[in-house]
């Protein structure tokens with residue numbers, strides 16, 4: 260099992276370190292290679308996604324990714340900004356299906372800003388399309404109009420085949436869970452999203468046992484706060500999925516808890532926490548490593564078919580929460596305050 264570790268910027272190295280410690284404790288044989296990515300790669304090699312890094316990623320069986328983003332590089336031309344590393348990996352490796360589960364652990368019900376009865380027991384899965392939409396659509400740019408004023412423009416695009424393949428992923432995920440799929444779009448305003456709705460409905464005819472519903476994204480944003488437990492699986496486009504998954508993370512108490520898997524059609528995957536590089540807390544041993552540790556568990560399950568080992572990690576995380584360990588993002592009075600490393604220690608101890 261060849262794992263390529265791309266730690267990246269900010270808290271990326273600290274959190275991937277803890278996930279690696281957990282993986283190494285499992286008595287499985289991993290071959291781990293590391294490569295620079297994001298701002299760190301720009302500083303070392305002049306590009307956020309150097310060819311050497313992309314090559315290592317391609318040659319691996321799975322990628323464990325930390326985070327990218329560095330405010331001090333925000334003035335670089337877009338193609339050299341740290342974020343281009345993750346966007347480039349998703350596009351180059353065709354990782355179109357992004358799984359973002361949002362699970363509320365009983366111990367963290369109080370950490371959510373919502374009422375306990377609204378979030379207790381919540382278990383939803385957001386499937387975000389990851390290689391299309393306004394993120395990648397051409398043309399885009401900033402141009403100067405005849406009157407001398409500048410205008411920014413981006414293009415939302417989805418082809419039928421792009422919609423169809425992620426819809427299949429959504430229906431198949433729903434089959435394995437509560438058999439309810441909600442497709443989120445903005446078909447009332449955008450032509451792209453009208454096509455989205457049509458194609459998802461067509462695909463739905465192949466899955467009669469899954470109850471399909473459609474919801475406009477603005478309403479979905481509201482319903483996630485009002486009654487999130489109405490959802491089982493949500494399938495949506497790249498930009499709406501970006502926004503809704505951050506929102507969903509707050510139902511669970513902290514964005515520091517949410518793992519993700521980004522898969523291509525062959526099941527090759529990149530695994531990363533949904534949060535960013537958090538440069539403000541980097542290097543202080545306070546970041547929550549659990550989202551990355553849980554991403555490693557998703558890697559074992561999806562890329563290596565090691566469901567039991569994945570469950571061992573997930574059970575250890577539950578134990579650690581039950582034991583009262585909390586990083587500062589989920590801290591509450593009376594809990595055991597843990598730093599990044601101490602949280603890793605606690606998970607290691609709970610593995611056995």
Ligand code: IPM
Pocket residue numbers: 327328342345346501533535
């Ligand atoms: C995410 C992030 C990325 C995105 C950024 C870092 C480019 O917000 O994975 O959700 O917008 O997709």
Ligand code: MG
Pocket residue numbers: 501502505533
């Ligand atoms: Mg995001």
